[in-house]
Amino acid sequence: MSRQPKGTRTLGGREGERVERCRKVFFETFSAYGYQPFYAPGLQLFESAWEKLPPRFRKRLIPVYTPSGEPCFLRADLTLAAVAYLSSHFSPQERPLRVCYAGPLYRAPIPPETDFEKMQFGAELLGWEGQGADVEVIALLLRSLRRLGIHSPVVVLGHAGFLRESLSNLDRSLASTLTFALLERRYEAFFDALGEAHLPRGEEDPLFRLPYLRGNAPRTLKEATRLFGETQPLRDLALIVEALEELGLGENLRLDLALARELGYYSGPVFEIFSGSAGFSLGGGGRYDGLLEQYGIVGQALGFGLDLRTVASLSRFEGPTPAVAWCGELSPRVALERADDFIASGYRIELSWQENREGAIQLARSRNYGWWIDLPACTAFPLDSMEEEENGC
Amino acid sequence: MLTLCLPTGRVLDEAVEVLENLGIPTLRLRERGRSLVIQEGEFRFLLAKPMDVPVYVHYGIADLALAGSDVIWETGASLVELADTGRGVCRIVLAGPKKVAARFLGHESRLMGLRVATKYPRIAEAFFADRGIQVEFVHLNGSIEMAPRLGLSDCIVDIVQTGSTLKANALSVIAEIAPVSLKFVASCKSLQLAWDGIEEIIGKFSSSSRKAGDEDGKAV
Numbered sequence: 001m002s003r004q005p006k007g008t009r010t011l012g013g014r015e016g017e018r019v020e021r022c023r024k025v026f027f028e029t030f031s032a033y034g035y036q037p038f039y040a041p042g043l044q045l046f047e048s049a050w051e052k053l054p055p056r057f058r059k060r061l062i063p064v065y066t067p068s069g070e071p072c073f074l075r076a077d078l079t080l081a082a083v084a085y086l087s088s089h090f091s092p093q094e095r096p097l098r099v100c101y102a103g104p105l106y107r108a109p110i111p112p113e114t115d116f117e118k119m120q121f122g123a124e125l126l127g128w129e130g131q132g133a134d135v136e137v138i139a140l141l142l143r144s145l146r147r148l149g150i151h152s153p154v155v156v157l158g159h160a161g162f163l164r165e166s167l168s169n170l171d172r173s174l175a176s177t178l179t180f181a182l183l184e185r186r187y188e189a190f191f192d193a194l195g196e197a198h199l200p201r202g203e204e205d206p207l208f209r210l211p212y213l214r215g216n217a218p219r220t221l222k223e224a225t226r227l228f229g230e231t232q233p234l235r236d237l238a239l240i241v242e243a244l245e246e247l248g249l250g251e252n253l254r255l256d257l258a259l260a261r262e263l264g265y266y267s268g269p270v271f272e273i274f275s276g277s278a279g280f281s282l283g284g285g286g287r288y289d290g291l292l293e294q295y296g297i298v299g300q301a302l303g304f305g306l307d308l309r310t311v312a313s314l315s316r317f318e319g320p321t322p323a324v325a326w327c328g329e330l331s332p333r334v335a336l337e338r339a340d341d342f343i344a345s346g347y348r349i350e351l352s353w354q355e356n357r358e359g360a361i362q363l364a365r366s367r368n369y370g371w372w373i374d375l376p377a378c379t380a381f382p383l384d385s386m387e388e389e390e391n392g393c
Numbered sequence: 394m395l396t397l398c399l400p401t402g403r404v405l406d407e408a409v410e411v412l413e414n415l416g417i418p419t420l421r422l423r424e425r426g427r428s429l430v431i432q433e434g435e436f437r438f439l440l441a442k443p444m445d446v447p448v449y450v451h452y453g454i455a456d457l458a459l460a461g462s463d464v465i466w467e468t469g470a471s472l473v474e475l476a477d478t479g480r481g482v483c484r485i486v487l488a489g490p491k492k493v494a495a496r497f498l499g500h501e502s503r504l505m506g507l508r509v510a511t512k513y514p515r516i517a518e519a520f521f522a523d524r525g526i527q528v529e530f531v532h533l534n535g536s537i538e539m540a541p542r543l544g545l546s547d548c549i550v551d552i553v554q555t556g557s558t559l560k561a562n563a564l565s566v567i568a569e570i571a572p573v574s575l576k577f578v579a580s581c582k583s584l585q586l587a588w589d590g591i592e593e594i595i596g597k598f599s600s601s602s603r604k605a606g607d608e609d610g611k612a613v
Contacts, residue, residue: 110469111515112447112448112451112468154586156585185471185472185473185474185581186474188475188476188477214588215589215592254586256584272585274582274585276586278453279451279452279453280451280580280582281582
């Protein structure tokens, strides 16, 4: 028996096909807009990454040593690798820079999850401060999800700067308690801490409403503006909402002004992606500047990561019709040419070189395929009815 | 339709009362028989073992739930804690016989290798690891209090309400680990995609808590 390490999975068959299809669609959509594919090493050096990772994240690293004795961890985050690559391989004049990537990530699972290996797709846009970048990334992301047939994908938008500003007048320890409560999604702890602080009535009321500022984007923005005034973060969000609505993506958009993303380095708009059919977030991202600063870059970047396996499990992609094609006595050249015609008309072909055509039919049945093709006769037959001729070359 | 997951066992009656106070229909829930999935009006109720409730919420099977803070911590489920119901109040403690309790007053070296019986291995592990004490855990699923008496463990980590079961088994509280109560929680997905329905319930929750607080003569 060949056992597999606990917390890892082999992806094959239909699942493997779906993951590959998702990866392809994301790459196609993003690379068409100038996002260069990027492949990072599977290991990250502790000495380069440790200081840049938030403490909560550090506990989940899986350490290993390279054959040359360098202490590393299995790649746990692709943003770090992407920013390190962009900051060292391109001059400041070449910005903005765009990369997209797909590959496995390794983090110790938080129960009840058990897998420590995840497949992620992500994209980063570095060096553009304006609004266009947020709209570009979110719109391309939603387009990819729509192409994959994901049921009503929803982007939930928040703003790290809005949270920071809203809590900026408070005592530092109270602000940090409130931020932590939002990060941990413990609203009851948020209200308790706020209640115990005995703030003046005017200051207290908008904050008590903060965790409830979510849902329909225009309505939420209106209420937030009434409570907190017309702040810059709210103006940023209004512009993004307006642009996405103009692109016909308004129905895929919600606001959550209490949204605090896991990684502590976000500085501007942040977002998470949900689908009606998945119980949890498919991934998320946002604008960050702290990480860039650590690489000596002044400015902002924007990125996101999505769990490819979850997205693949939700995608409604069926793929081409699989069939076994019997070659009979045809020469390999003729058989491949005829198979090409069937592939062009929407089949995915598995060639059978057996002399006996019954053997080819049996193979198709054992694969659970719906079709077999008689290449010498240039004819495709559905397996449940041998009489019905469907397609010829 | 919103799906609510409720814990079976002794806390279920309290959970049903909480729902009733929120104006959520509970007639079929009260007359549930052996059904574990009950539909009533705009709600679907799932009845699950207390330890499984957070898991149903984590995976988005349930939009909302009433779950104890002990099982939320122990399962590590990712969910949103919306409010404390103030029900099911108890605490997680470290308890043991007198002679073991005395060891906790001395140097930590006297605690190394202690054997701890618990149905909360994650919480117990966090408690001892934070203090740098290496112990051995025995994972039990019930009647934890008898473990020290029978020599299976030196002490226990368990929930305590009145303390009478501890007393009956010659155990006393050595350390308070955390207070426990029934929380009103939501799945991360439902909080975003079903917010209108959830907000309506939270609204009722706040006013019902306020009312209860006024009646008790204390702030809630």
